[in-house]
Amino acid sequence: MTLEKVTDRTYGSVNAAGGNSGIAVLDDQVVVIDSQFLNQAKELRREIEKVTEKKIRFLLLTHSHSDHVFGNEVFQDYEIVGHRSLKARMQELLSTTWTKESLEKQIAELKGTDPERASRFEGVHITLPTHVFDEDFRIVEDDMEVVMRHVGGHTGDSSTVYFPKEQVMFAGDLIFCQTFPYGGDPTADPDRWLQALGDIMEMPVRAIVPGHGPICDKREVQTYIDFIEDVKDRMVGMIREGKSQQEITKDEGYPMLYSKSADQRRQSTLAQWYKVWNQKLTKNK
């Protein structure tokens, strides 16, 4: 893992194994965005020390998926910040799919098929945010400001982290740069996703650190907006025509957006977006 310089004060850790992370070096402190999996978080902390001597003060969490929060314990000496619903979701998962027994079972199953993936869950002590917010959370220094804003979209608890002075946006999993996104979370909402991406287009942003994939810019955001709108047009059209769920979610006419096949991520995304739009249309009848 390396920290790639985005601007003078911001860096992105862009790696293939899990979600991306980033840091911003303020005047008196370092802000970390997302902790990835545990082993990567340990590496990230070592990398931060190579880049700056300033002290870490905050870990900001863009959303509750394991590949963004399982390294939290490495930063447990600091304030860990997430949206109120992010903490609630993590608490809920801690009593369902993230119990010790459940994680051990997943590790045992993965060891045979995907040992690298299994190692990501080993020895994890899931660590909750120490501070929650409702609409936004700001860190203000003389010269620098950090604006973390709850936006939803990829998950109900998704937030973006923006550094106005540097014009850098940490978009979390609103953007999987140059790959197909994961929109299959049961709390994913493609309309809120569009709104959040539209807001980014309106802001002065010259670089975007996505939740997955390489550092990008607004062109990728526009690609994502076009994609979601195209899927929406086609899907809502078919819902209105009264086609069946099966016909609509298995339809092959949606734009591929970097994907070559109807893989699982694509399928679960289409299924969730169908659920959302179908519900909205039925409600409005």
Ligand SMILES: [Zn+2]
């Ligand atoms: Zn995610």
